[in-house]
Amino acid sequence: MNAEQIEQLRRRMGELATLPHDDPQRQALVQQISEVNGALEREWLELIHADEQLRIDLARVTPPPGLEERLLAIPGQAGLRGRWTFRPSHWLSALAAVLVIAVALWGLTSVKEQRVARAIDLVATVTMASHASEPELDITSSDWKAIVAASQQSVHYPLDLPTLDPSLRLTGAKVIELAGNTMLYTRWEHGSERYSLYQFCGKDFGLKRPLPRQELKPSPKADCSVIVWTENHCDYALVIEESLPASEPAQRSALRSI
């Protein structure tokens, strides 16, 4: 038997030593070892001895005192408290997860609110600019039905008249495009004052829910402001000039209580 064969035999000794004594492969190996030389036989016995020593060393572990009692108590604890009892880190994980979700929801809500606020600002800005430019009317009429009949085909949402102070007088309308979206512009008058009402579709501006009634003013010194609101599923922006005479506080109040 050459050196390479002996090395192979050594390898097989290492592998087959863990097989049961009555295993045919092991028995054949033992037979082969006995036929080679005494040195391999001694190696085999040392291997068996070393394995037994490893087994003894590995088993040299004493469970901590009270472990059995703690394990026996599991059914009672499991029934009362569930699996989370045993891993305080699980509670912390759950708490952390709840916090993360809460922060994420808060963040999401915050982002949505910011988006809504930006959209409303855009509506206010474009309607105020439009009001300042005094768009030329396509229809000159104080008859709302006539205005609807002439304009409804040009807009993709139903036209409807909001609740306005009865003292306001309708003078005409025009379908216009502001910020890329179609709006119905109607002009209203009260004495010498001019008001602009814009009906639009909130979804066009990314506003998917009824708009809370609010008044927007670009700056404290601005001479007009915009009231934005939703009424009967329609969205409106009313531009009001701030030069209403001091003698008409009631009128102003009525307008803003729309």
Added chain:
Amino acid sequence: MKQSDRRKSLFESWVRDYGGDIYRCALRLCGDSNCAEELAQEVFFEAWRSMDSLRDSAKARAWLLSILRHRYMHWLRDEKRRPKATFNAEAEAELVSSGQASPAELLARQESLQAALSDLDDRYKVPFLLVFLEGMTCQQTATFLDIPLGTVLSRIHRARQFLRKHLDSERPQSGHLRIHPEETDSDQPPGRIGGAS
């Protein structure tokens, strides 16, 4: 006897018969006595929860070991912890007082053994412990791990070589014995590289 009483009685018999084995194996796997107790509790908790799924109660020990193996893998993955070479000091004290070996000799041997085990890749450590510690046959281990018998024999042989090399050296140099992830069972020393098979 009520069904719930029967369940509890069966569970208690498992704790008494196999609680020590599970703890011992857990300690050898993770190398830390606190972790080993935590793993043992998780194993028996899982066993209590799902004991109805065990059809043959004669296979309870193997079943508990399989739960331990899964819990250990979760432990490795979730906690990103590495086994540490610590062991039960009380057990050591008991052995020393029993006069089986000199205190220094036993302590050194246990420390070296656990340190070597901690550096041993789980692919080699798990079959090795199943055979050498839990007394499974190689064939049972092959079935348990769902790998060929030849692979079990080879891995155990290599695990044994690795441990002996560690134990024979005065200063274990685990860094030199580690293998790279791309290396396989074939001709490399089985240092720790990853999870159990």
